[in-house]
Amino acid sequence: MIDVRLTAVSKRFAKSSDSAAVDDVTVTIGAGEFFTLLGPSGCGKTTTLRMVAGFYFPTSGHIHFGDDDVTHWTPNKRDTGMVFQNYALFPHMTVAQNVAYGLKVRRVSRADQARRVEEALAQVHLAGYGDRRIDALSGGQQQRVALARALVIRPRTMLLDEPLSNLDAKLREETRAEIRRIQRESGTTSIYVTHDQAEAMAMSDRIAVMESGRVQQVGTPHEVYYQPANAFVARFIGRSNVLSLPVTGAGEQRVQVRLPGGASIEVGAPAGHGLAEGDTALVSARPEHIALGGDDDTASLRGRVSHVEFTGMATHVTVDVDGDEVMAALVDAPAGMALGDVVGLRLVPERLWVVKP
Template sequence: MTSVELSHVTKTYGAAAPSVDDLSLTIEDGEFFTLLGPSGCGKSTTLRMVAGFVAPTSGTIRFGERDVTSAPPYKRDTGMVFQSYALFPHMDVAENVGYGLRMRKVATAERRTRVDEALAVVGLAGYGERRIDQLSGGQQQRVALARALVVQPSVLLLDEPLSNLDAKLRDETRSQIREIQRKAGTTSVYVTHDQAEAMAMSDRIAVMNGGVLHQLGEPREVYRRPATAFVARFIGRSNVLPGVVEGRDGGTAAVRLTDGSLLHTPVAVDGGAGDVAVGDEIALSVRSEAVELLGPAPAAADRAEGTIHARLAMVEFTGSSCMLGLDLLDGADDEAAGQADRRILITIPDTDDLPRTGDVVALRPDPARIWMVAR
């Protein structure tokens, strides 16, 4: 096992904006680390720089104490699982898995033993003589994983390996990959745009956008305490509500939203929006499941602190729950039309007693689940 350290790594192509901009992070020994973000955010470029397929424009990459910034891929001791699996159709399963060992001139007997062990680890013992076209998509993915693991790499790199699988198989296979990685104990760097994959599999997540690292942390921390409005919107369903700090009381701030609502929120002094003062413009992240539907809204003059008034615009039935889309209303006039940029989403258990489209209702975000983010 080994750690991976990127220090001020930047990658630019010509005069275009950097694909990766001054990225610094450390991946610990044995960690399952995920680079997460939308298409074009720089995550795959970062993985390719770690693999040695792309050279950074500036910065350094270290594996443990070894500087590998200029080292070619074959001298980095990595295993790679590609999005397309890149299996050889003219070889059987055992030949595919053992290909890297054959290139390293490992003796035939040892190669056979290690291939059998690798196939057993990924749950494909006895599949060595199968043709690749006789395997399901999930089995092919595990063959690709066995091929990467059989060379006993210091670092395992996985580039969106589940993107070609259907939803059910993707859920099953991600659990298998994580269990295999735990058993092997290999430092692993995983790239995906799928938030659910990242949350379910990772020890830590690096959220990227536009080549910039927005947040680095454990899945629960990133979900509950997003550092920026982008992270809040990208990870799960979160409402990002702009407002102005109206008061401070120790570790709590009173924030007046643009619709006139007054909410109270914890103040983060070591992350998120940082420490704030009265008059600062900030934004609040409120998760859709952290908002309670109270019922019909009282008159605007009777609006209670900690509540929001909104008009129900849409309902989506999702099985055990419902997603409600509501338009925030101006506190001075609860009949004012909601605007597209003031939509709030909430998730509630399914019930036969839902309000009707057009009804004005009161909502109460859980104060403990509100979080300040940088606008």
């Protein structure tokens, strides 16, 4: 097991020299960790992964695998196992030939090849499929062949580029559990790229949220969810209301803000938030941390219902509070809630978090 370190890695493509596709990324992925690069399309996550794989060389910065500076190594020397978004299986080879390809390159003996291919296929529940043609497999099966092909070489790191995006919803959930199980068994350091925040939350040890080529936040799923670093992360991970509220007092990791109704509440804030009385703080409030509440409550907002959506688990309500739309996920909404109703909303102060713009 090795760690993977990216130090001040930037990538500019020749055509668009003005903006960097990846801008000054520094992260350390611990040995054996399942690490996810998460972000919307075009945020630079795939470019970052391809630099780790060696398909692009960084314009500046360094990439280390353990003690090796691999920044300018060619892809075939890096010993990474990559699973491509479209699987990239060799269409002119059988399943077994595909899986054996990396072993052949590594001059593994014929007997060992056969054994390891067999093992790898068994590991992804495809034992006995070795002689099939690639186009005789379903999408999910192809996905698992791609996984087996990357696993079988026992790579130093596994690189997974949106491997689930071509599967249907049900298969996607099954497969993500499967990938995580296999990764735990092998203990291989893994970097996973996705734009699906639910997938990232479910699978990862840690997540790096990226936007516009920059890392916005690195943290455990719990951290990025409950303590988003900035408004982008708050809105991208799950849904969030980012409220602009005047600061009435500030502490080490606490900030007091005043609600539109006039009451002040104390909310959590990151160390070194730099806010002082008189500033305006951005406060992230998740819809599920907002409930229907009495008018007398100190932590309350009042507004008119502008949209109602019943999902079964909760009722998603959008409330117009003095021109700002506030989303709330209510588990106890009365059945008769209608557009135009004036309601009071109660915030859960211990779940609110101050974010940077």
